[in-house]
Amino acid sequence: MAFLEVKNIKKKFGSNEVLKDISFSLEKGEVLAIIGSSGSGKTTLLRCLNFLEKADDGVISVDGNLLFDGSDRSTTSDKNIRRKRLHFGLVFQSFNLFPQYTALKNIMLAPEMLLKERAKKEKLSAHQKREEHEKIVAHAKELLDSVGLSAKEKSYPCELSGGQCQRVAIARALALSPDVLCFDEPTSALDPELTGEVLRVIRNLKSSDRTMIVVTHEMEFARNVADKVIFMSDGVIEEAGTPEEVFDNPKSERTREFLNRPGF
Amino acid sequence: MSITWPLFIQVTLRLLEGFETTCLIFALTLVLALPLGLVISFGSMSKFKPLAYITKVFVWIIRGVPLMLQIFVVFYVPRLIWDLPAFSRFNAVILAFVINYACYFSEIYRGGIESISKGQYEAGQVLGMTKTQIFFKVILMQVVKRIIPPMSNEIITLVKDTALARVIMVAEILKVAEEYAGYALIWPLFYTAVYYLAFVGILTLLFGFFERKLSYYKV
Ligand SMILES: Nc1ncnc2c1ncn2[C@@H]1O[C@H](COP(=O)(O)OP(=O)(O)OP(=O)(O)O)[C@@H](O)[C@H]1O
Ligand SMILES: [Mg+2]
Numbered sequence: 001m002a003f004l005e006v007k008n009i010k011k012k013f014g015s016n017e018v019l020k021d022i023s024f025s026l027e028k029g030e031v032l033a034i035i036g037s038s039g040s041g042k043t044t045l046l047r048c049l050n051f052l053e054k055a056d057d058g059v060i061s062v063d064g065n066l067l068f069d070g071s072d073r074s075t076t077s078d079k080n081i082r083r084k085r086l087h088f089g090l091v092f093q094s095f096n097l098f099p100q101y102t103a104l105k106n107i108m109l110a111p112e113m114l115l116k117e118r119a120k121k122e123k124l125s126a127h128q129k130r131e132e133h134e135k136i137v138a139h140a141k142e143l144l145d146s147v148g149l150s151a152k153e154k155s156y157p158c159e160l161s162g163g164q165c166q167r168v169a170i171a172r173a174l175a176l177s178p179d180v181l182c183f184d185e186p187t188s189a190l191d192p193e194l195t196g197e198v199l200r201v202i203r204n205l206k207s208s209d210r211t212m213i214v215v216t217h218e219m220e221f222a223r224n225v226a227d228k229v230i231f232m233s234d235g236v237i238e239e240a241g242t243p244e245e246v247f248d249n250p251k252s253e254r255t256r257e258f259l260n261r262p263g264f
Numbered sequence: 265m266s267i268t269w270p271l272f273i274q275v276t277l278r279l280l281e282g283f284e285t286t287c288l289i290f291a292l293t294l295v296l297a298l299p300l301g302l303v304i305s306f307g308s309m310s311k312f313k314p315l316a317y318i319t320k321v322f323v324w325i326i327r328g329v330p331l332m333l334q335i336f337v338v339f340y341v342p343r344l345i346w347d348l349p350a351f352s353r354f355n356a357v358i359l360a361f362v363i364n365y366a367c368y369f370s371e372i373y374r375g376g377i378e379s380i381s382k383g384q385y386e387a388g389q390v391l392g393m394t395k396t397q398i399f400f401k402v403i404l405m406q407v408v409k410r411i412i413p414p415m416s417n418e419i420i421t422l423v424k425d426t427a428l429a430r431v432i433m434v435a436e437i438l439k440v441a442e443e444y445a446g447y448a449l450i451w452p453l454f455y456t457a458v459y460y461l462a463f464v465g466i467l468t469l470l471f472g473f474f475e476r477k478l479s480y481y482k483v
Binding site: 050051052082083085086088089090092094096097098099100109110113114156157158172173175176 | 381383384386387388389390391392393394397401402405406409480481482483
């Protein structure tokens with residue numbers, strides 16, 4: 001069984017079938033790029049994986065853990081939804097940093113909340129708590145360094161450029177070490193001259209134990225960084241394969257049309 | 265009658281007594297209506313539709329009827345209709361003010377809470393935070409920053425609304441000044457403006473201070 005298994009995901013909004021039977025799998029450390037025209041359901045798919053939307057049917061499992069199974073009521077309730085969410089991370093198009101916190105605090109907030117709960121449950125001593133907290137700070141600084149923003153740890157989001165904000169958001173998503181990190185058009189809200197720095201950061205994250213799904217309109221990036229590419233159209237996977245297969249020898253007429261659009 | 269120093273001092277002190285009552289109405293209303301307003305705003309935003317509906321109708325009534333009338337209702341209605349022991353005058357004023365201002369505050373809170381983008385909640389959710397954690401750690405501070413200007417307005421209005429307490433003979437500052445007017449001594453009535461202006465001046469400085477305190481970030 002693959003590290004991430006997504007099978008037969010379906011999602012309707014009213015009578016609008018947005019995802020019609022989406023299936024794919026991903027090995028640990030692989031990067032999947034999802035491309036497709038506007039409204040094809042890319043965002044909805046990521047939101048289903050992150051449990052921001054509940055799929056109507058299908059199966060999601062990570063590393064052998066069954067997280068969602070449309071035919072098994074016990075996995076579709078909101079119970080344990082927080083636990084499930086921790087398997088996935090999501091970087092938003094619009095960053096969604098917390099404006100009242102510094103870059104460093106943005107990264108530390110969620111780990112701090114988890115520590116607080118753990119401390120209560122396991123009755124950690126004040127000393128243990130402090131030690132754990134030090135670890136969180138050190139890890140957050142490391143992450144900030146890895147996205148090239150050590151110098152900005154005390155800056156507020158309003159003092160950062162769009163590219164810097166998105167890099168902080170990436171570090172924040174990494175803070176809880178999710179099994180699968182998803183990006184929803186991470187550079188679409190940025191000025192063209194700022195997309196490069198963000199794409200570079202994502203490329204550098206690629207490693208044997210980081211599994212990533214990137215929805216993107218940056219075809220060069222998809223070709224060079226992804227191990228697998230999926231082309232989505234109208235709620236179905238129209239084409240899937242290696243970058244070479246999808247970009248150089250597309251089998252489907254729609255994929256060809258999409259790739260030959262003027263402007264690409 | 266000319267103003268002599270002894271008279272001036274006597275009036276100043278008498279007005280100060282009335283002003284104490286004014287301040288007490290103000291402070292009690294604020295302390296009780298601020299949290300009650302939050303509860304009401306949660307009610308009006310509730311996903312349980314009947315509750316949201318009832319709350320909205322209640323807020324509509326309270327905001328649609330003069331506060332003076334509400335004071336009369338709280339003071340007279342319990343004993344006229346149900347023969348209940350009456351509230352003391354002061355308690356009736358506080359009750360009417362708290363309900364009235366809580367409704368106004370609730371609308372300001374609701375506007376503030378609903379103005380926070382969905383993305384802020386979702387960012388918290390994908391980071392595994394609970395609803396409570398998201399509200400208190402992410403949303404609340406942003407709401408506070410946004411509602412300071414409208415809240416300042418409402419709170420300054422409250423300072424002056426306290427004068428309505430005199431309709432059921434609660435001796436706030438204006439009521440005391442009116443008693444002088446009954447003895448053909450008019451100037452104390454105008455003199456009360458000094459007290460109000462000083463009070464509002466201090467509040468304005470305080471709100472400015474909070475706004476500056478929170479100006480380190482933009483929402
Ligand atoms: N919450 C919602 N309620 C109703 N319809 C929705 C909702 N979210 C998305 N949709 C619809 O689902 C379809 C797919 O939307 P989605 O955002 O997943 O597309 P996308 O592939 O991400 O497009 P884009 O490239 O523009 O971001 C659209 O027709 C959209 O109108
Ligand atoms: Mg989208």
